[in-house]
Amino acid sequence: MADCIFCKIINREIPARIVYEDEKILAFDDIRPQAPVHTLIIPKEHFSSLKEADESRAELLGYILLKAREIAALKGIEASGFRIVLNTGPDSGQEVFHLHFHLLGGRQLGWPPG
Ligand code: AMP
Ligand code: ZN
Secondary structure, X not given: OOOOHHHHHHOXXXXXXXXXXXXXXXXXXXXXXXXXXXXXXXXXXXXXXXHHOOHHHHHHHHHHHHHHHHHHHHOOOOOOOXXXXXXXXXXXXXXXXXOOEEEEEOOOOOOOOO
């Protein structure tokens, strides 16, 4: 999508520190990290949030979750533990409307989140 910053990262129109890529997904480090490891995992296909997902996305969403575990291993936090966050809609604070999972770890994470 033309005005989407994450589509621009996929298309290499803006730079990012890319952690993992395959034909379906891209993972790159968050520009404002909230933990020692803060990586975003996105589908290459643009859709704005979980609200726009129906059953046709079920396989892709499951794929992202399983890849998140692999990316946690790549980042060295599989054993210490990690959190996956999917902000959806106004109360969540979602700012970028290309669906993305946050992968956070590398320190003790507080609960409940702020
Ligand atoms: P959310 O609040 O769930 O929509 O999260 C959006 C995330 O995208 C925030 O954590 C931002 O720091 C991050 N972000 C925004 N622009 C970029 C960028 N160009 N490269 C990497 N991360 C970004
Ligand atoms: Zn997009």
